[in-house]
Amino acid sequence: MGALALVPLGFVVVYTALIGPGDAWDLVARPRVGELLGNTVTLVVGCTATCTALGVGCAWLVERTDVPLSRVWHGLLVAPLAVPAFVNSYSWASLVPGIHGFTGALVVITLSYYPLVYLPVVAVLRGLDPALEEAAYSLGHSRARTFARVVLPQLRPAVLGGCLLVSLHLLAEFGALQMLQFPTFTTAIYDQYGSTFNGEAANMLASVLVLLCMLILLAELRLRGRRRYARVARGAARPVEIIRLGGGRGPLTLVLAAVVALAVGLPAYSLVHWLRVGSSTEFPVGELAAAAGTSLGLGAAAAAATVVLAMPAAWLAVRYPGLTSNLVERSTYVANALPGIVVALALVTVSIRAVQPIYQTYVLLLLAYAIMFLPRAVVSVRAALEQAPVLLDEVAHSLGVGSLATVRRVTLPIIAPGIGAGAALVFLAVSTELTATLMLAPIDTTTLATRFWAESSSVAYGAAAPYALLMVLISIPAAVLLGRHASLSSPWEAPR
Amino acid sequence: MRRAPVALTAALLIAPLLAACGGDDDGPFITVYNAQHEELLEEVAPIFEEETGIEVKLRSGKDLELANQLVQEGDASPADVFLTENSPAMTLVDNAGLFEPIDDETLALVPPQFSPSDKSWLGFIARSTVMVYNTDALSEDELPTSLMDLAQPEWASRVAFSPTGADFQAIVSAVVATQGEEAARSWIQSLADNGTVLENNLVVMKAVNDGEVDAGIIYHYYWYRDQKESGENSDSSQLHFFGDQDPGAFLSVSGAGVLAASDKREDAQAFVEFLAGEEGQQAIADSYALEYPLNPAVSLEPPVKPFSELEPPAIDVSTLNSEVVVQMMQDVGLL
Numbered sequence: 001m002g003a004l005a006l007v008p009l010g011f012v013v014v015y016t017a018l019i020g021p022g023d024a025w026d027l028v029a030r031p032r033v034g035e036l037l038g039n040t041v042t043l044v045v046g047c048t049a050t051c052t053a054l055g056v057g058c059a060w061l062v063e064r065t066d067v068p069l070s071r072v073w074h075g076l077l078v079a080p081l082a083v084p085a086f087v088n089s090y091s092w093a094s095l096v097p098g099i100h101g102f103t104g105a106l107v108v109i110t111l112s113y114y115p116l117v118y119l120p121v122v123a124v125l126r127g128l129d130p131a132l133e134e135a136a137y138s139l140g141h142s143r144a145r146t147f148a149r150v151v152l153p154q155l156r157p158a159v160l161g162g163c164l165l166v167s168l169h170l171l172a173e174f175g176a177l178q179m180l181q182f183p184t185f186t187t188a189i190y191d192q193y194g195s196t197f198n199g200e201a202a203n204m205l206a207s208v209l210v211l212l213c214m215l216i217l218l219a220e221l222r223l224r225g226r227r228r229y230a231r232v233a234r235g236a237a238r239p240v241e242i243i244r245l246g247g248g249r250g251p252l253t254l255v256l257a258a259v260v261a262l263a264v265g266l267p268a269y270s271l272v273h274w275l276r277v278g279s280s281t282e283f284p285v286g287e288l289a290a291a292a293g294t295s296l297g298l299g300a301a302a303a304a305a306t307v308v309l310a311m312p313a314a315w316l317a318v319r320y321p322g323l324t325s326n327l328v329e330r331s332t333y334v335a336n337a338l339p340g341i342v343v344a345l346a347l348v349t350v351s352i353r354a355v356q357p358i359y360q361t362y363v364l365l366l367l368a369y370a371i372m373f374l375p376r377a378v379v380s381v382r383a384a385l386e387q388a389p390v391l392l393d394e395v396a397h398s399l400g401v402g403s404l405a406t407v408r409r410v411t412l413p414i415i416a417p418g419i420g421a422g423a424a425l426v427f428l429a430v431s432t433e434l435t436a437t438l439m440l441a442p443i444d445t446t447t448l449a450t451r452f453w454a455e456s457s458s459v460a461y462g463a464a465a466p467y468a469l470l471m472v473l474i475s476i477p478a479a480v481l482l483g484r485h486a487s488l489s490s491p492w493e494a495p496r
Numbered sequence: 497m498r499r500a501p502v503a504l505t506a507a508l509l510i511a512p513l514l515a516a517c518g519g520d521d522d523g524p525f526i527t528v529y530n531a532q533h534e535e536l537l538e539e540v541a542p543i544f545e546e547e548t549g550i551e552v553k554l555r556s557g558k559d560l561e562l563a564n565q566l567v568q569e570g571d572a573s574p575a576d577v578f579l580t581e582n583s584p585a586m587t588l589v590d591n592a593g594l595f596e597p598i599d600d601e602t603l604a605l606v607p608p609q610f611s612p613s614d615k616s617w618l619g620f621i622a623r624s625t626v627m628v629y630n631t632d633a634l635s636e637d638e639l640p641t642s643l644m645d646l647a648q649p650e651w652a653s654r655v656a657f658s659p660t661g662a663d664f665q666a667i668v669s670a671v672v673a674t675q676g677e678e679a680a681r682s683w684i685q686s687l688a689d690n691g692t693v694l695e696n697n698l699v700v701m702k703a704v705n706d707g708e709v710d711a712g713i714i715y716h717y718y719w720y721r722d723q724k725e726s727g728e729n730s731d732s733s734q735l736h737f738f739g740d741q742d743p744g745a746f747l748s749v750s751g752a753g754v755l756a757a758s759d760k761r762e763d764a765q766a767f768v769e770f771l772a773g774e775e776g777q778q779a780i781a782d783s784y785a786l787e788y789p790l791n792p793a794v795s796l797e798p799p800v801k802p803f804s805e806l807e808p809p810a811i812d813v814s815t816l817n818s819e820v821v822v823q824m825m826q827d828v829g830l831l
Binding site for chain 1: 527533534535553554555556557560561564565568569570572573574693694696699826829830
């Protein structure tokens, strides 16, 4: 699987080698590349910071304080997962004139991506032992100081995991940023492919993007460090003390309401607006249903395939930690940070020569999805596997249970929620994927994303809206699954 | 037990996909890599299918993504016909030697200046460059007579454009072709310094309409289509057509080509002939697209400015968007 995941990377490297070092350097050492690097880095730093602040803040309010209706808020705060980022930015761009550039990108991306930090943090907050905090209070620490010195450090792996997902998503984000007119490497790569002679320049930008992705992966490994976060034994769970907000209760509830209004309410309003205003709005029920069916089917099939392919990488990384397994696991991340067009063109080039019979079939399309979205599954499955200690396998063996039976009766039940979370994340990504679908799907395949694209690129806002709405609707089950999963355990980061 | 329903659901969801894999490709069909607006083909292709019994299968995408895909596919490409919005994508595929010449009878259906001299593809519809301006910010007598004027200091910070799209790059090519490289370079330099760079033509039109900027460079149909849709992004603006063979009156040509690797070249040629013929062109003119049909027998309904009143510069379509243009735009930091 690692080798498959490296096909796009290989394409970039070989292409770069063909260009030759001199020309390659000329293409990289340009003012425009510097500008793009600045944009990309500031956006990644800015968005991970705001997503962390928003994610941790909301998680703390919902989990630890007496804000009213905390269950309802939890559901609503997870809901942006069901709104594709480009639908969100389409809404903002069409309702708020002048929202573009860095500010626009920061606002829209944060509102779309913060659940990736919020979810794991909620999961960890629920799993924390209140005894640690009580010990801190008893030693004379104030509430704020306890939060900073005891709670925050325990949140670190969850926050880092979330930030990793946010930044990798962001490196490859195209639709949302293009609509907000904030050029990054990925949007520039699309632009370069949009120029007659610039396959080479596009490829050089992709190489820089690969380096950037590797830096982020390294940074996350370093920051994660080797600390252990596990408790010796789980003990009996005790409810945590709920913090009374007093006079702050009203205003802080309003903050939650504002986040939800901006992240969910605004896109919803905008879609309804376009459904009503556009004269091209119609409901071709047959087409809508067919596209929704294809999106659902592809999403489900890709989710299943990707999770299956993610197992070996996650298994190696957890059960046989070391340099090789780390490399295998991390290599799966690179394709996720490359723009869809690079991955798709790489697969076109390789598959039409190597495996022509499956070119532009569902088999190849599913493989492409798996390569692109493997990290989402690996991250979840890996975390779940970490909760299934080898010790349990050994106990099962000592009781005379065979290897297969152990997997079925011990390991699978423990990691099932993690598998579900991974599958849900992959499903969300596939249901909005555009470029690879356009290039690699069997001819005549129409998904909600391709219909939305076809309609919205021709000024027919009204005609695009029903497809966007359906995209949100079919994503709701996956978002609900992720929201409920966070309530049970931590899919992203477990004690090691 | 808990997994059984999941498996069942998965099976139910995947079944139709697998069924679709089988396909029912009984009759003859051609595969069209289509970068034109999909709705346009949905209007036109069924008429062809009915008349010939040849099914038209569409793979839709953007100009240069599909062009790059065709180049990567090379001789193994499943495509029979390639349709684009702008001509540079045709040139990209042509440079890779992947087209076979268009039949002479088909070429004769449209004026010769809209197809390349080597006959490797055919221009079948066109879009005109225009300046869209906010009617509160500009009055008619303040309008420039040439696209080149927009480089003058009095237009600094008042003009928006979208340099990253293939559309604008074609316009720059027209400036190079008509004004020479040096004049084009200083023009694009001052636009880069003083203009407002936006992401695409729709955004340019909207920004002008919202009064964020006084004027913008786009193609004509964006504005007319928005008028037809709701007017929400165009009611506070008007179009200014340049005349007198100015580069600002440049007509960008949408192309149709037949792939040499196709094993259905006859059917593919027949489809291109249909697109350029009177019936196909009339269907295009009646569609929402509002692009200019190039067959002289057919014209667009008002309010779109009549094709006969346009005064485009004469430019060899196959020289558009040359490496020079991309290099120039990279040099001034627009790409």
